[in-house]
Amino acid sequence: VTDLIDADAAADVVVPSVDAAPESQTVGWQHRHLLDVDGLSAADLDLVMRTTDAMREVLARPIAKVPALRGRNVTILFYEPSTRTRVSFEVAARNLSADVTNIAAQTSSVSKGESLVDTIRTVEALGARMLVMRHAVSGAPYLAAEVFGGSVLNGGDGWHAHPTQALLDLYTMRSRLPGGSVAGRKVVILGDILHSRVARSNIWSLTAAGADLWLCGPTTLLRGFEAWARRGPAAGRRFHVTADVDGALRDADVVMALRIQRERMSSGLLPSLREYAARYGLTADRLALAKPGALVMHPGPMNEGVEIAPDVAAGAQSVITDQVTNGVAVRMAMLYLLAGVSAPLTAP
Amino acid sequence: VSDLDLSRAWLVDPASGREGPGDIVVTDGIIEAVTWLEGSDAEGIDAAGVVVVPGLIDLHAHLREPGNEDAETIASGLAAAAHGGFTTVCAMPNTSPAIDEPGIVAGIRAAAIVSGSPLELLVHGAVTVGRDGAILAPLGELADAGVVGFSDDGAPIRSGSILRNALAYAGALGLPVIDHAEDLDLTEGAEANDGLVATLLGLRGWPVAAEEAAVGRDLAILADVVRDVPSARLHLTHVSTGPALDLIRRAKAAGLPVTCDVTPHHLALTDDWVAGSRRWAWDAHVDPWDGGGREAAPYASSLRVNPPLRCPEDALACLAAVADGTADAIATDHAPHTEVDKAVEFGLAANGISGIETALGVVLAAVDAGHLTLLRAIEALTSGPAAVLADRTRRAPSPGLIEGALADLVVVDRADAWTVTREGLASKGKNSPLIGRSLPGRVLLTMAAGRVAYEAPTG
Numbered sequence A: 001v002t003d004l005i006d007a008d009a010a011a012d013v014v015v016p017s018v019d020a021a022p023e024s025q026t027v028g029w030q031h032r033h034l035l036d037v038d039g040l041s042a043a044d045l046d047l048v049m050r051t052t053d054a055m056r057e058v059l060a061r062p063i064a065k066v067p068a069l070r071g072r073n074v075t076i077l078f079y080e081p082s083t084r085t086r087v088s089f090e091v092a093a094r095n096l097s098a099d100v101t102n103i104a105a106q107t108s109s110v111s112k113g114e115s116l117v118d119t120i121r122t123v124e125a126l127g128a129r130m131l132v133m134r135h136a137v138s139g140a141p142y143l144a145a146e147v148f149g150g151s152v153l154n155g156g157d158g159w160h161a162h163p164t165q166a167l168l169d170l171y172t173m174r175s176r177l178p179g180g181s182v183a184g185r186k187v188v189i190l191g192d193i194l195h196s197r198v199a200r201s202n203i204w205s206l207t208a209a210g211a212d213l214w215l216c217g218p219t220t221l222l223r224g225f226e227a228w229a230r231r232g233p234a235a236g237r238r239f240h241v242t243a244d245v246d247g248a249l250r251d252a253d254v255v256m257a258l259r260i261q262r263e264r265m266s267s268g269l270l271p272s273l274r275e276y277a278a279r280y281g282l283t284a285d286r287l288a289l290a291k292p293g294a295l296v297m298h299p300g301p302m303n304e305g306v307e308i309a310p311d312v313a314a315g316a317q318s319v320i321t322d323q324v325t326n327g328v329a330v331r332m333a334m335l336y337l338l339a340g341v342s343a344p345l346t347a348p
Numbered sequence B: 001v002s003d004l005d006l007s008r009a010w011l012v013d014p015a016s017g018r019e020g021p022g023d024i025v026v027t028d029g030i031i032e033a034v035t036w037l038e039g040s041d042a043e044g045i046d047a048a049g050v051v052v053v054p055g056l057i058d059l060h061a062h063l064r065e066p067g068n069e070d071a072e073t074i075a076s077g078l079a080a081a082a083h084g085g086f087t088t089v090c091a092m093p094n095t096s097p098a099i100d101e102p103g104i105v106a107g108i109r110a111a112a113i114v115s116g117s118p119l120e121l122l123v124h125g126a127v128t129v130g131r132d133g134a135i136l137a138p139l140g141e142l143a144d145a146g147v148v149g150f151s152d153d154g155a156p157i158r159s160g161s162i163l164r165n166a167l168a169y170a171g172a173l174g175l176p177v178i179d180h181a182e183d184l185d186l187t188e189g190a191e192a193n194d195g196l197v198a199t200l201l202g203l204r205g206w207p208v209a210a211e212e213a214a215v216g217r218d219l220a221i222l223a224d225v226v227r228d229v230p231s232a233r234l235h236l237t238h239v240s241t242g243p244a245l246d247l248i249r250r251a252k253a254a255g256l257p258v259t260c261d262v263t264p265h266h267l268a269l270t271d272d273w274v275a276g277s278r279r280w281a282w283d284a285h286v287d288p289w290d291g292g293g294r295e296a297a298p299y300a301s302s303l304r305v306n307p308p309l310r311c312p313e314d315a316l317a318c319l320a321a322v323a324d325g326t327a328d329a330i331a332t333d334h335a336p337h338t339e340v341d342k343a344v345e346f347g348l349a350a351n352g353i354s355g356i357e358t359a360l361g362v363v364l365a366a367v368d369a370g371h372l373t374l375l376r377a378i379e380a381l382t383s384g385p386a387a388v389l390a391d392r393t394r395r396a397p398s399p400g401l402i403e404g405a406l407a408d409l410v411v412v413d414r415a416d417a418w419t420v421t422r423e424g425l426a427s428k429g430k431n432s433p434l435i436g437r438s439l440p441g442r443v444l445l446t447m448a449a450g451r452v453a454y455e456a457p458t459g
Helices: A007-012 A042-059 A084-095 A116-125 A140-147 A163-176 A197-208 A225-230 A245-249 A273-280 A320-346 B074-083 B102-115 B139-144 B160-172 B196-201 B208-228 B242-253 B264-268 B271-275 B312-324 B359-368 B374-379 B383-388
Strands: A073-078 A099-104 A130-135 A151-157 A186-190 A212-216 A240-242 A254-257 A295-297 B004-013 B018-027 B030-036 B050-054 B056-061 B086-091 B120-125 B149-151 B177-179 B234-236 B258-262 B409-413 B442-448 B451-455
Touching: A042 A084, A042 A163, A042 A197, A042 A320, A073 A084, A073 A116, A084 A099, A084 A130, A084 A151, A084 A163, A084 A320, A116 A130, A116 A140, A130 A140, A130 A320, A140 A151, A151 A163, A151 A320, A163 A197, A163 A295, A163 A320, A186 A197, A186 A245, A197 A212, A212 A245, A225 A240, A225 B196, A240 A245, A295 A320, B004 B030, B004 B374, B004 B409, B050 B374, B056 B074, B056 B359, B056 B383, B074 B086, B074 B102, B074 B442, B074 B451, B086 B442, B102 B120, B102 B139, B120 B139, B139 B160, B160 B177, B160 B208, B196 B271, B208 B234, B208 B242, B242 B258, B242 B312, B258 B312, B258 B383, B264 B312, B264 B359, B312 B374, B359 B374, B359 B409
Parallel strands: A073 A099, A073 A130, A130 A151, A186 A212, A186 A254, A212 A240, A254 A295, B004 B050, B056 B086, B086 B120, B120 B149, B149 B177, B177 B234, B234 B258
Antiparallel strands: B004 B018, B018 B030, B050 B409, B409 B442, B442 B451
């Protein structure tokens, strides 16, 4: 188990000066793309966290903008409707002075049958140097990374991964938990685990950071995760899977509720939203099982009154708006770190 | 019409159950002499060098003509088959239009003749009109046109009553019904084998139970039909799971007239490949997320296939089924696709592997690893499928190294490995997950009906 605030490890992390151009710095980031969280080491995560600290400092300035990515094109290509993630990436890129191109796939030639490969080649020919991509099919960013000359940032693919969400969740927990670490903390992810890219990415980052991770939901929405929980060496990267919501919440330090989609009823995975809210909804009564002051999180968008009660979402323990702000800082950090790697590849 | 004079090779003749050192002479396309060597004459000859086997028979190949000639044609498919050592190929009927009336069978035969290939092309007809599962195709007319089996492959025969009627009707014609066993309710939207890899990659799972449940249903219906129609025969194709093979093993022991085949890719590849592993199913397992088990990028669409690549235990169960005869044949399920259909997101890619040229190499890799004997492996590629076809091939009475017969044989150098390349594949379908990989056993020569169908370039 790696403790991310380990003092020795922290001493080795060279945090970039975010006011300077990324390629002018020597920091320990080696990855050209951000496609998944599974390949990130504890040291990688630590570098992202510390770079995000620097970006939070930028966001606190009167003019929250640095010239780091000036003249560099960031193309945001979303094949799924999304407001918050798309806007968060856009704000992050603009704060770094990048040129931003937004492509909502439903209004481009994609709906006329252009393949993903052709679309990627086209946006690259139009000047894209970094590509932020959201896609409904798991693994689609890997195909994009195969053909794109710059860096691909996965903004969410199918059920598979949502790396920047996991990173902003980790950052939010670290910044709010006493001691500034998730190591040994009981973190509960509650809801539709099966269909959740947020849950999958959080499994990698939270187990790497040493959290005591619990996944909880109706058994139909946990299929396959018990086997995942048991894989690997017992000493690390294991987690708990349970349908017992009270047991999961007891003495929790963090509770993250996930969105429940209406389609789950029509496909027979759940009897009704009413029954889900009654049995698994995060209410004030349930939250009382957790430690006093336990953090309440949600990746959004919320169905208030279903997976989370409105008074809990807006309550004193909620850090949901923090997640949104931290999301901008984490995305700035990732754009910055990836630009340092991809710059030599795309220099004119 | 050609000659061959090969001395001191390893001959494998499953029809007679014999293998060993020998000489073979072909004159004017006829096997003139097969001489088994013994004693000091046989010294220094082993099964690891040049091997001569009867021409291979593929029960299950998608040749895409008519309707999708961009992916494959009869001519390119037969050229690919010859490159792979096959001399008899059964074309599956899920073309466009489907092979559901005699005129289409005639058109395919004509295309084979025009291709000039000496290979034998056999045809399976559809079970239902348009393969839509509703109305029986004209099975009798198709039989008269020479089809050797009936299948709605690409999809299962969803209706139990249609399957029952097809088994009974085809049984009277002496032909098997070939089912692709899959419970579609359990596999809706499925992208990869339901298991750890699919869970981690966020892919919708194809449960083992979906194949097991469908095989169980099919066997129950077969048992019902044979009480009235003892000549009814069921062939289950591309069986991919241990539990389904166990059901078939028990049904055979109980005397039911059922046969089955497995594919080379289900013998040797696993769902770990989808996560980036490139280890054979029988190699020591290495977690793709741990300890360097990831040798390639995940989500390679060339690995998307139906049934999906399963876990190593299922692959080993497929090997065991070939070894003990539960699986009568190894069939390629050669499924060529165009770039348009494959160079897309994993979840949107067409199902299928272009495999007729790599089948023998993959099976020989399993032989090299000790999971099959050479004799049994070649039997599952020759006499086994011939028996499923009730010996309706032109090689009467059965495929073998038989003096006086037209030469239908393959010369393979097991000591010579070859690397699979896009350019090296004669198939139009370049959708092979084995591109870039070295396989044992280069095919030096394929002879069909006494003519050279493929000859390896020299030098």
